[in-house]
Amino acid sequence: MTRSSRSQGSLAVSTLGYALLCLLVRGPSTGYDLAAQLRRPIGYYWTARHSQIYPELARLEGAGLVTHEAGSGPGPREKKTYTITAAGRDSLAEWLVHPPTRTAPKNELMLRTFAVGAADPLRMAQMYLAMANEHGQRLAQYRGQLAALADNGAEDRGHPRFGNYATLRFGVAYEELRVAWCRWIASKLVDGPS
């Protein structure tokens, strides 16, 4: 049984598949729109290009987790609006409560930091300050979005945007940490002894 087989619901769903279900559970959407939605705030934690999304939607449909309705689109092909099925909701609900599988960490900033002794300290300090700036700007954005959500009552766990609120709270705390750490190491490299 190949992966493109239709009419079976027991095929393994990739994390990307669940990411799409996370969006589709909030309402029907086209592949194009899903690509656009993979921005704020979920795009801070998961992204995908349309070249990945279109084949994945076809797989989800083959597994019976979504269906689509086609209509006339702007281009040469039909526009397809995807909707999550009851099986899709069940599959998502079960996946959500499982602890995440550990994925390989990829943090280039910490990789550089591990070898910080092999570079010029002043140039490294400048790099860290530039990163502090970048994270500081993101922090300001996140704080603004968080305040807007709080105003709409999204701190309540029953609110439909509570998920946005909770992820943004993490984002704010993480950016604060990164700004503080970057400033700490920069000052260490400039003022510090030896």
Added chain:
Amino acid sequence: MTRSSRSQGSLAVSTLGYALLCLLVRGPSTGYDLAAQLRRPIGYYWTARHSQIYPELARLEGAGLVTHEAGSGPGPREKKTYTITAAGRDSLAEWLVHPPTRTAPKNELMLRTFAVGAADPLRMAQMYLAMANEHGQRLAQYRGQLAALADNGAEDRGHPRFGNYATLRFGVAYEELRVAWCRWIASKLVDGPS
């Protein structure tokens, strides 16, 4: 000019290549040993299997950034000990001061959190508490390692292990944040209104 071309030093080096140089700048090593070194603490931020490391070392040698000396090994093949070259040191020093290229975020926990409303709140709370536990255990490990480094004087930026110290400081702060956030959302899901 293909990637396997020898005797040229201008070929693009991948991030994995620089990760290996980050280790080799501390001293010569075999591919096997590099795979083992990609654990504490650099493995918290970057990992690779031996199947990736061996071909990458050959590419680095083709680019003139490392050399190797062969001796008799335990198995059917020769044991190769790699050493960073002066060109390798220069290339690394230049790479270190560049700000990291933005890589696609992959945070499965935040992905799940975005769709938290589609799952059973109590089961989600249990999952978050399990994660808080896991991160709490890592936090204890990191704190132990950090204290050992501090005792050896690694807070000094001139110390050969200052890189380990700085990355671990980030690790401790990050794990603290994750534990606190997981506990916050778990209590929100259990006690919270609605």
Added chain:
DNA sequence: CTAATCATGTAAGGCGTTACATGATTTT
């Protein structure tokens, strides 16, 4: 009239994991 946006797909190639393959030495 030019550019952006909407909309869907495929192809080539890099990166990374798992599994296959070999075999000596040391520990249990």
Added chain:
DNA sequence: AAAATCATGTAACGCCTTACATGATTAG
């Protein structure tokens, strides 16, 4: 006697990015 460790490589396959391909509608 069996298992773990040391040590190096290749092959198959999945995930992901970049680039190729098409074309209507709308905004500047």
